[in-house]
Amino acid sequence: MSVCDQGALHSIEQAISALKSTLKRQTATQSLALSAAHQHILARSVYAQVDVPQWDNSAMDGYALRANDLQPPVNSLPLAGRIAAGDKPEQSLPAGQCMHILTGAPVPLGADTVVAQENCNISPKQIQFNSCKAGSNIRRRGEEIEQGQLLLEAGTRLRAQEIGLLASQGFAEVEVYTPLRIGLISSGNELCELGQPLKPGQIYDINSHSLSALFTGLGFTVTHYPKMPDDLQHNIDSLAQASREQDVLISSGGVSVGEEDHLKNAVSALGQLNLWRVAIQPGKPLAFGSVSDTPWIGLPGNPAAALITALIIARPALLHAQGASNCDHQTLHIPAAFDWEKPRARQQYLHARLALQDNGQLHVEIHPKQSSAMLSAASWADGLVEIKPQETVEKDDLVGFVGYAGLLG
Ligand SMILES: Nc1nc2c(c(=O)[nH]1)N[C@H]1C(S)=C(S)[C@@H](COP(=O)(O)OP(=O)(O)OC[C@H]3O[C@@H](n4cnc5c(N)ncnc54)[C@H](O)[C@@H]3O)O[C@H]1N2
């Protein structure tokens, strides 16, 4: 039986793995200003240029001293001066004295302790210490990062924290993989562009916009193509043109079994269909293959099915093709606030939300409307509950929960 026969439903894992093989890994790289590199994937590992911190410095506003100088009954020291952040790290602490020091300022040579000013009685020339813990409140040179160490590995996605880490090393530019160009095409005679009045029988095109937001947010370069009417030749012409201009084509709609679902035939005419129909609900009719040499992913038309298959199946494969080393979503195991009594043949993805129980523990609720045609439940949700094929759930059982924050970020 061929992979595209009606009978075969592929597992989600098979679909992701086959889609990874269909998508070519990006090899092109570019040097980007750090300010433009958010969500890009590092093309080369980056090593630390400098120690962080570069010198011992104070973690508190307070007074630097030698702990040994405070031997009972001595509990105060004369004040020798003041050091602020930005001062040169070359001052020395005179014997038997203390210096006022501000957070981030270099610890003067000889000092081994900083006492926070809240623990001091302060007068202009003499500081009395109410407590002192030897060695405290000093951030040591290189304690976070040592020059030469691996800072970030090739394949890392640059989130806000990685951008900050690169900034801590003074990198103004980074080498990243050039974002894959994704061409988005919606299919269906019924679709109407936003801003136009709806004619009888028309609905607004949702998927172009939800998918564009999703893939742009993941760092890809997205281009919208005009909608494809339900006509084989039109589908062939649109796909052929888009395939010459993009690295990956993603369509929505037209992949089911209806006589107006022409996309699979159009793809077969131009290239090949690699896989059709996955054991996922919503989203069973998902298909992919290639148009000439350009990979094509055919998401189902129902808006929640398009979004969920894009997140669960297309996302990991596309991030892998983009060069990312960590592409899998994280599944948490949280007690269910619901029963799922009827086992299903397909793996379920249910719009879900975390909530606090009366005992203060988290549990996960599902929305009462899970239709693949409805997006409001996805907007209500902060993630998806994952239920394996043939599984049932009783209230308080642990169920898989995949947060939108991890999927979209
Ligand atoms: N006889 C069968 N019929 C259907 C099956 C099946 O197995 N046998 N599968 C159903 C499932 S499951 C899904 S999901 C849908 C997917 O069908 P298509 O991918 O062919 O999508 P369309 O038929 O073109 O559209 C489905 C639905 O979604 C609306 N739509 C499409 N594109 C958009 C868009 N860009 N924005 C907003 N809404 C869109 C469209 O109007 C339809 O209502 O097939 C089932 N049928």
Ligand code: MOO
């Ligand atoms: O896959 Mo469909 O999304 O179940 O309606």
